[in-house]
Amino acid sequence: MNAQLPGFEQKDPATARILLVDDDLRLLESLRHLLELHDFRADTAGGGRAAMEKLRERSYDLVLLDLGMPEVGGRDVLRFMATEQMSCITVVVSANGSVQDMTAALRDGAYDYLRKPYVPEELLATVNNALRRKHLEDMNCCMRGRLERSERLHRMIVNNSPDIVFILDKAGHFSFINSRVTDLLGYERESLLGSPLLALVDDEDREKAAYFLGQVMRRHRDVRSVELILRPSGRVHCRRHFEVAVWPQQEEHEETPFGDMTHSIYGTARDITERKESEAFITFQAYHDLLTRLPNRALFKDRVSLAIAHARRRGTRLAVMFIDLNRFKIINDSLGHAIGDRLLQSVSQRLLATIRQGDTLSRFGGDEFTLLLPEVQDAEAAGQVAQKLLDSLSRPFQIGVHELYVGASIGIAIYPEQGQGLDELIRHADIAMYREKRSRKNGFRVFNPEMGSDAIPLQLEQDFRRALERREFQLVYQPQVDTAQCRLAGVEALVRWPHPVHGVLGPVDFIPLAEETRLILELDHLTLRTALEEVGRCHLNGHAGMRLAVNLSPIVVEHDDFVDRVKQSIADSGFPPHLLELEITESLLMSDGRATVEKLGALSSLGIRFAIDDFGTGYSSLSYLQKLPVHTLKIDRSFTQGISAREDEACLVNAIVSMAKGLQMGVVTEGVETLVQMDYLRSLGCPMMQGYLFGRPATLSDIIERPLSLPSAGRFPGQVDELPEQV
Incomplete structure (x- = not known):
């Protein structure tokens, strides 16, 4: 029978690997037969040397080993197994029953010791116990290996x-x-x-x-x-x-x-x-302008709201400024957005260096900046800050190889006098800025209630676009008189806007807005085409020699399609090119000179003449006057007003006329309103004039139908009768 301990599930005996070692072949065969009767399978070795060979060839769970064998004994086999670190269990079955032999065998690694002749039941029980122990050892070794691998895995996961x-x-x-x-x-x-x-x-x-x-x-x-x-x-x-x-x-x-x-x-x-x-960058993006790294509109409004609450609690004032750069769009369009972006960065750094640490400068959009002054004494103190900002911008900006000039128009609103809330303060500062910008000068202006009746820029822009679509703009003409020959030499086209709410608006009221929104491109081309058509009809009605002068914005001249559109307008109207004079401003000379020379030269080759309008009020360069195909200098009305009976009060006019003669250019004087002015200009050899003395701007039909008669006046000593060709 098969002996087995309680609670132990013996694995299938046929799977146990057993080796029988004995030099007595008869006893060896008897032992193998006994095990086979109980379903065990066993290999046999007829001596110690054969046993070692078997152990080298395969692994065994149990070895039944005789000690007393010739040449290679059982203890030699035990020592061999220990040296090779074989994990099989060894049971000694030997006739040597001395205590020394048993002790030596156990010391050499034997699991148990049976004496010959053995009792079959005792031997089977010993075999089962040995196999059970071997099974437990294998399971324990497997579990220990798994634990070690698990621990290594955990440590690897943790450390990595x-x-x-x-x-x-x-x-x-x-x-x-x-x-x-x-x-x-x-x-x-x-x-x-x-x-x-x-x-x-x-x-x-x-x-x-x-x-x-x-x-x-x-x-x-x-x-x-x-x-x-x-x-x-x-x-x-x-x-x-x-x-x-x-x-x-x-x-x-x-x-x-x-x-x-x-x-x-x-x-x-x-x-x-x-x-x-990333969160900080996203937050920065949400509340800052990435180009200048200044606070954006959202953050500025938040800080203004907090400043208003603080000022309300403490009973103090604060100021909000709206800053709009002048001439930035011309630079941006002429030199490209890359230069424009670098200029905006330089402007922001210069403005930051001017204000206090507690003030907030933000980029509101485009070339518009806003400034919060949390604590100001009064409007005068805010004005001092605004003047410092303007002074800081007065120095040129060196952007690459370009030396650029920009100015600014600044509007100021003071809490609580000019606004109780956030939107009201910003709106009033914007209105004050817009009013200052209309003056076409660098400066600042504090909001006052009278400005509240001004057209809000956004609404005015919407009305302006609608007026362009409906062609609601009207042309009037200013006579240009040759006083030497007492004849009407030509007319200058002037645009008027009959606004449905604000009445008839002059150029000073809407040209800055048109330039800011670039709607000036459409307005100036519409003005040119209309004037060419109307004056062209006069040519067909007996006034063939009448000249036409049309003022153009620098933005129009700098646009890529300027030459093509002027050529197309002349071709469509059939207007004689040599009777057209285009008036440009001195500010145009500050932009890309080479491109301007090429454009004006292309049109000049067709016979079109060019005049510098308001000469002397800008930043002219005499070298450009020689390079550009300029034919006429128009003396600004501010110089004309200085002419009186005393000749020394008109030195600037004298200088301009002398310079024009030296450059072989014609001269037209604007703003002539008195006989003294007319006669003095004639004495300088400058007979081409326009002004209220000869009539206010009117429709072309009114000017033609009205007979021209010059007021009588005395003659100044030294008056020149021989005049160079004018206009």
């Missing part, structure tokens, strides 16, 4: 985790920390063992970390986390943000791959620096 993994003792000191701390913070993990977690926390978050640890030291069931800034070692130079998560404390005496977790805290620290930087 992207997070810092740590264990704290009940005092909050590190009892374990993985090697990730070296990669992220530069510390050697061994140097941190026994150190408190708080030693790694940045001073900014030390109080928050201490409170958090105090909470998690108490038993809790939920995972708790906190965001902390951890201080790196000297090898790492930047602070890093971490999300520290702590798991519930382990139960008493619970064992883990990392040892006893009694009263310990297991946690992780995940590096969230990139996420925090």
Whole structure:
């Protein structure tokens, strides 16, 4: 029968690998037969040397070994198995029954000892027990191997985790920390063992970390986390943000791959620096202008709202300024957006250097800036700040090879006098800026209630676009008189806008808006085509020699299709090119000179003449006057007003006329209103004039039908009768 211990499930006997070793072949065969009767399968070896060969060839669970064998005995086999670290169990079956032999065999590694002749039942029981032990040892070895592999896997996962993994003792000191701390913070993990977690926390978050640890030291069931800034070692130079998560404390005496977790805290620290930087960048994008890095409109409004609340509580004033750059669009269109962007950055830096640390400068959009002065004494103090801003912009900006000039128009609104709320203050500052911009000068203006009746820029822009679509603009003409020959030499086309609410508006009321919105392109071309058609009809009705002067914005001249559109307008109207004079401003000379020369030269080759309007009021360069195909200088009305009976009060006019003669250019004087002015100009040899003395701007039909008669006046000594060709 098959002996078996209670509670042990013996594996299938046929699967057991057994080796029988004995030099008595008859006894060896009898033993094999006995085992086969009980379903065991066994190999046999007729001596110690044969046994060693068998053991080298395959592994066995059990070896039944005789001690007394010639040449190679049983103890030699036992020592061989020990040397080769074979895991099979050995039961000695020997006739040698002395205590010394038994002790020696057991010392050499035998599991049990049976004497010959053996009792079959005793031998079978011993075999079963030995196989059971071998089975248990194999299972234990397998489990131990699995545990070791599991522990290695856990350690590999922990040490290669992207997070810092740590264990704290009940005092909050590190009892374990993985090697990730070296990669992220530069510390050697061994140097941190026994150190408190708080030693790694940045001073900014030390109080928050201490409170958090105090909470998690108490038993809790939920995972708790906190965001902390951890201080790196000297090898790492930047602070890093971490999300520290702590798991519930382990139960008493619970064992883990990392040892006893009694009263310990297991946690992780995940590096969230990139996420925090991304969040900060997104927040920065939401509230800042990326080009200038100034606060944007949203952040500016938020700060103004807070400043209003603060001023209301303390009973103080604040100022809001609306700053709009002058001439920026000309530079941006002429030199490109890259230069324009660099100019905006330089402007913002210069403005920042002018204001106080507590003030808020923002880019409101395009070339518009806003400024918040949280505490100002009065409008005069705000004006002083505005003047400092204008002074800072008066110096040229060196952008690459370009020396650029920009100015600004500034509107100011004071809380609480000019507005009680955010939108009201910004709107009133915008209106004041727009009123100042209409003056076409660099300056500032404080809002007053009378400006409230002005057309709001947005509404005016909408009305302007609608007027263009419906062609509601009208042309009037200013006579240009040759006083030497007492004849009407030509007319200058002037545009008027009959606004349905504000009445008839002159150019000063809407040209700045047209230039800002670039609607001036359509307006000037519409004006040119209409004037060519109307004056062209006069040519057919007996006034063939009448000249036409049309004023053009620099934006129109600088546009790429300027030459083509002028040519097309002349071709469509059939107007004689040599009777057309296009008036440009001195500001155009400050832009791209080469492109301007090429464009004006292309039109001049057709016979079209060019005049510098309001000469002397801008920043003219005499070298450009020689390069450009300019035929006429128009003396501004501000110089004409200085002419009186005393000749020394008109020195500027004298200088301009002399310069024009030297450059072989014609001269037209604007703003002639008195006989004294007319006669003095004639005495200088400058007979081409226009002004109220000869009639106010009117329709072309009114001018033609009205007979021309010059007022009589005395003659100045030295008056020149021979005049150069004019206009």
